Amino acid sequence: MLAKALRKWPYLIIAALLALLILAPFDWFLGQYRTLMIFIGLSTMVTVGLCLLLGYTGQVSLGQAAFYGLGAYFSAVLSKNYYINPWLAMLIAAMATVTFAYVIGYPIFRLRGNYLAMATLGIGIIMWILFRQLSQFTGGPDGMTGIPFLSIGGFAFESSFRRYFLVWGFCLAVLLISQNIVNSRTGRALRAIHGSEAAAESIGINVAQFKVKIFVLSAVFASLAGSLFVHHLRFVSPQPFDFFASVKLVVMAVIGGLASVWGAIFGAGATRILSDELLLRFGEWDVVIYGAILMLVMIFMPEGLFVKLKDIVGQVRSRFERRGAES
Amino acid sequence: MNEPILVTRNLGKSFGGIVALDEVDLSIETGKITAIIGPNGAGKTTLFNLITGVYPVSTGEIHFQGKLLGRIPAHKRAHFCIARTFQHIHLFGNMTVLENVMTGQHPRSSYGFLEAALRLLPKARREEEAISLKAMRYLNMVGLGMHASQNALSLPLGQQKLLAIARALATEPQLLLLDEPGAGLNRLEKRELSDLIHRIRELGISVILVEHDMPLVMGLAEWVIVLDSGQKIAEGTAAQVQKDQRVISAYLGEEEVE
Numbered sequence: 213m214l215a216k217a218l219r220k221w222p223y224l225i226i227a228a229l230l231a232l233l234i235l236a237p238f239d240w241f242l243g244q245y246r247t248l249m250i251f252i253g254l255s256t257m258v259t260v261g262l263c264l265l266l267g268y269t270g271q272v273s274l275g276q277a278a279f280y281g282l283g284a285y286f287s288a289v290l291s292k293n294y295y296i297n298p299w300l301a302m303l304i305a306a307m308a309t310v311t312f313a314y315v316i317g318y319p320i321f322r323l324r325g326n327y328l329a330m331a332t333l334g335i336g337i338i339m340w341i342l343f344r345q346l347s348q349f350t351g352g353p354d355g356m357t358g359i360p361f362l363s364i365g366g367f368a369f370e371s372s373f374r375r376y377f378l379v380w381g382f383c384l385a386v387l388l389i390s391q392n393i394v395n396s397r398t399g400r401a402l403r404a405i406h407g408s409e410a411a412a413e414s415i416g417i418n419v420a421q422f423k424v425k426i427f428v429l430s431a432v433f434a435s436l437a438g439s440l441f442v443h444h445l446r447f448v449s450p451q452p453f454d455f456f457a458s459v460k461l462v463v464m465a466v467i468g469g470l471a472s473v474w475g476a477i478f479g480a481g482a483t484r485i486l487s488d489e490l491l492l493r494f495g496e497w498d499v500v501i502y503g504a505i506l507m508l509v510m511i512f513m514p515e516g517l518f519v520k521l522k523d524i525v526g527q528v529r530s531r532f533e534r535r536g537a538e539s
Numbered sequence: 540m541n542e543p544i545l546v547t548r549n550l551g552k553s554f555g556g557i558v559a560l561d562e563v564d565l566s567i568e569t570g571k572i573t574a575i576i577g578p579n580g581a582g583k584t585t586l587f588n589l590i591t592g593v594y595p596v597s598t599g600e601i602h603f604q605g606k607l608l609g610r611i612p613a614h615k616r617a618h619f620c621i622a623r624t625f626q627h628i629h630l631f632g633n634m635t636v637l638e639n640v641m642t643g644q645h646p647r648s649s650y651g652f653l654e655a656a657l658r659l660l661p662k663a664r665r666e667e668e669a670i671s672l673k674a675m676r677y678l679n680m681v682g683l684g685m686h687a688s689q690n691a692l693s694l695p696l697g698q699q700k701l702l703a704i705a706r707a708l709a710t711e712p713q714l715l716l717l718d719e720p721g722a723g724l725n726r727l728e729k730r731e732l733s734d735l736i737h738r739i740r741e742l743g744i745s746v747i748l749v750e751h752d753m754p755l756v757m758g759l760a761e762w763v764i765v766l767d768s769g770q771k772i773a774e775g776t777a778a779q780v781q782k783d784q785r786v787i788s789a790y791l792g793e794e795e796v797e
Binding site: 393406412414419471 | 591623643
């Protein structure tokens with residue numbers, strides 16, 4: 213019987229996870245971790261984009277926090293200083309990010325490997341400096357407060373309970389879209405680029421264009437997450453968008469398994485719990501721990517912790533099934 | 540006589556000071572199997588790379604079915620019905636055998652990011668069905684149907700080469716370029732390969748192959764072109780070329796020494 217239950221496990225697990233996701237924010241359950249879970253949702257959105265770019269297409273970005281920041285600052289500045297409807301501000305932020313990613317995408321993806329990493333790293337750092345220096349708009353290093361909540365009609369997302377569902381709604385949509393893309397003609401083209409650019413070109417895939425498009429999509433995911441972020445905290449400062457934030461995003465993607473869409477939740481969750489709850493007492497030394505995690509995962513489970521766990525579960529399951537068949 | 544499928548005039552390519560191909564005039568007949576042979580460094584792979592647009596030509600021009608290829612980028616040439624395989628195979632190691640062939644259908648399908656993201660749209664679903672059906676057909680044609688769900692790189696070398704051919708066929712080419720398809724294969728695999736190439740010809744696809752294995756070339760090619768140091772030194776049927784004195788000294792002679 214156990215074997216039978218295990219055979220259906222993907223559906224059972226999905227149902228269980230969904231139930232967990234819906235019940236988690238209630239005070240009688242995991243309500244005390246609501247803020248943490250909102251941040252996990254936001255990080256997941258950015259991480260999924262990075263998985264598509266890095267894990268599936270094989271193109272590294274060490275500046276993903278820049279797009280997260282672009283979304284955040286556009287939303288913050290437009291909705292607070294210019295009184296633009298937060299939803300419209302979010303849309304404008306996403307469109308500005310698309311434009312920016314397109315414009316830098318074509319020159320930047322002429323580079324490969326380490327050079328691409330350096331260029332994206334540079335963009336991340338430049339954006340971070342702009343967030344600090346354009347203080348007449350952004351409030352400089354101190355940031356800005358009093359950003360309005362999002363609302364639909366009279367329904368304002370003013371409690372963290374409501375925002376939890378808003379963020380996870382967006383997050384699930386992003387995950388589903390990514391999942392669909394991965395298993396499609398487009399997804400195959402992206403994976404082909406990772407496999408062999410020469411062969412991809414030879415079967416008619418416009419490598420340069422696909423690289424830029426997936427870069428833009430990952431930037432949009434990050435931008436949306438950034439907008440949700442500022443309407444959640446109602447405060448923005450340059451700190452969450454610095455170089456280290458970009459590195460942390462790579463850590464999340466790696467832990468989740470680079471070529472695994474749903475692993476992103478796992479990667480973002482594990483890293484967020486580490487950074488927001490467990491590693492606080494280490495202060496700035498936590499960088500060392502992230503470095504060690506990144507190294508260990510890359511050496512011992514290059515397919516990612518999440519994928520590794522999935523394999524182990526699969527092995528246990530087939531052992532149970534074999535035993536079930538024998539008896 | 541049919542119009543030739545591929546014509547090159549004065550075709551040349553140099554890398555810096557090194558001339559890889561020098562004023563080569565070729566005319567490849569439609570629907571035939573043509574072999575290009577020559578010692579290492581003769582410019583055979585360079586020729587393939589010019590036809591498929593990997594490099595721009597230095598001099599001269601290439602006409603495909605009467606159209607000038609000019610500066611058409613590499614990825615568009617698959618849409619023009621030119622496909623190729625590589626000496627170093629270049630399979631997609633992050634995909635299954637079937638997915639490799641499905642990816643080959645790229646130029647024969649059109650749905651993009653948006654339709655992919657919103658999977659339920661009928662266009663994406665319809666195309667996806669057609670893609671996997673056709674991919675399976677090409678996979679069966681090369682005899683790899685039962686390995687469909689395996690990882691591509693888990694196949695032995697011989698089958699990897701067949702898979703690369705299936706992937707190229709999936710682009711539905713009219714001209715197929717095979718770069719050393721026989722290299723590294725054992726005798727049985729070579730026989731299977733030569734059967735497969737005959738069947739490809741029967742589909743009406745013109746085949747050009749670069750090959751070092753003389754018995755394979757002699758058994759397959761209806762026309763043989765010999766390159767040496769970037770120049771065409773002879774062409775003709777296999778029997779004619781074998782008797783050509785310049786070919787024997789440039790190429791076959793060297794082969795006998797080995």
